[in-house]
Amino acid sequence: MNTLVCLTPGTLAYQQRPAPTLRPGEALLRIRRVGICGTDLHAFEGTQPFFSYPRVLGHELAGELVDAGGAAGFAVGEAVTFIPYLHCGHCVACRAGQPNCCVHMQVCGVHVDGGLTELLAVPASALVHGQGLSYDELALVEPLAIGAHGVRRAGVQPGEWVLVVGAGPIGLGVMEFARIAGGQVIALDVNEERLAFCQAHLGVAHTLNARGADVAAELRALTGGDMPTVVI
Numbered sequence: 001m002n003t004l005v006c007l008t009p010g011t012l013a014y015q016q017r018p019a020p021t022l023r024p025g026e027a028l029l030r031i032r033r034v035g036i037c038g039t040d041l042h043a044f045e046g047t048q049p050f051f052s053y054p055r056v057l058g059h060e061l062a063g064e065l066v067d068a069g070g071a072a073g074f075a076v077g078e079a080v081t082f083i084p085y086l087h088c089g090h091c092v093a094c095r096a097g098q099p100n101c102c103v104h105m106q107v108c109g110v111h112v113d114g115g116l117t118e119l120l121a122v123p124a125s126a127l128v129h130g131q132g133l134s135y136d137e138l139a140l141v142e143p144l145a146i147g148a149h150g151v152r153r154a155g156v157q158p159g160e161w162v163l164v165v166g167a168g169p170i171g172l173g174v175m176e177f178a179r180i181a182g183g184q185v186i187a188l189d190v191n192e193e194r195l196a197f198c199q200a201h202l203g204v205a206h207t208l209n210a211r212g213a214d215v216a217a218e219l220r221a222l223t224g225g226d227m228p229t230v231v232i
Contacts, residue, residue, distance in 0.1 A: 001118035007054045009046025020121035027069035027124040029080065033139040034115045035060030038168070043110070051110065058115035059084035059108045062130075062138035069124030079130035081138045082122045084108035147173025151181055154230045158182030163219065163228035167194040167207075174232050175202055186228060188215065 003017045022028055040057045042048035062081050068074040087094050087102035094102050108114045108122070130138055147170060156162055162183035164174045175185050175198060186206040187198045198204040208218055219227055 003056055003117040005054050005116075006044055006057055009044065009053070012044070017117070019119050022067060022069060022121055025069060025124055026121045027065065027071055027074070027082075027127055028067040029061070029063030029082070029120045029122060030066050031058075031061060031063045031115050031117060031120055032079075032135040033062040034058040035139040035143065037143065039110060048110075055109070056113035056116050057109045058117075059110065060139050060142045061108075061115040061120070062135040062141075063115075063120065065127070066119065068127070071124040071127050074124075074127055074129070079133070079135060079138060081128045081130070081141045083126040083128065084114070084142060086112065086123065086126070143169055144173045144177075146170050147175075148177045150174055150232050151177040151183075154232060156181040156183040156230055159184060160230060161186065161223050161226060161228040162230040162232065163188060164232055165189075167191065167198050172198065172202060175204055178230075178232070179203075183230065186219070186222065 001017055001019050003015050005013055005015050007013055020028060037060055039048060043051050043055065043057055061084065062079065065074055065076055065078045065080050068076060074080070084107060085100065086106040086108060087099035088104040091103045093099065106112050128141065151174060156178050160183050162178040163186045164171050164178065165188050167187050167189040171187070175187060178185050185204050186208060187195055187204050188208045188210055189195050190209060190211045192209055195207040195209060198207055206222055208215060
């Protein structure tokens with residue numbers, strides 16, 4: 001199968017690799033879409049820490065299910081995505097229900113080969129139903145889920161001032177989910193183009209450019225002295 005490999009920083013090459021042989025508990029995906037994350041760009045540039053080469057990049061994935069690996073409720077041919085954070089299930093963090101803090105965490109496309117390939121074996125337990133989303137939309141589930149998770153953990157309440165620091169892709173997701181939760185969103189960045197994007201495409205009413213500004217004073221004025229009670 002065709003596989004695109006980052007051989008060294010700045011070098012990508014196609015290789016022919018055998019299709020995966022599934023182990024117990026693994027499902028098989030035919031990759032249909034791959035999102036390009038900042039992590040992938042940094043890996044290609046050689047600026048991603050804790051990274052080794054060669055590596056198959058890609059963790060924002062959408063695929064067609066070829067083999068469900070015994071996962072209940074999933075059907076062959078279904079459009080799916082999956083959780084690309086491969087936790088061990090046995091360490092103290094996993095036992096405490098915090099798999100994101102797994103001491104043996106392996107991220108697909110970072111520590112193990114990722115989705116820039118035709119077929120990919122993934123843990124069947126990590127599959128996520130497509131629920132009618134297109135492949136393009138499914139490839140955005142992982143980055144958007146980060147923002148949704150942050151807003152949920154923060155417990156954003158209607159009318160609450162929410163300061164989002166950073167107007168990149170993850171920050172945009174945070175802003176949108178904070179808005180859905182009823183929060184009054186303030187976007188803070190040093191890039192005027194990104195702040196303008198927030199206003200034009202997400203309807204963010206309040207933006208602040210931190211470059212050369214007294215951010216604390218501006219936030220105090222904007223919120224009537226209350227200051228944001230949620231900062232993400």
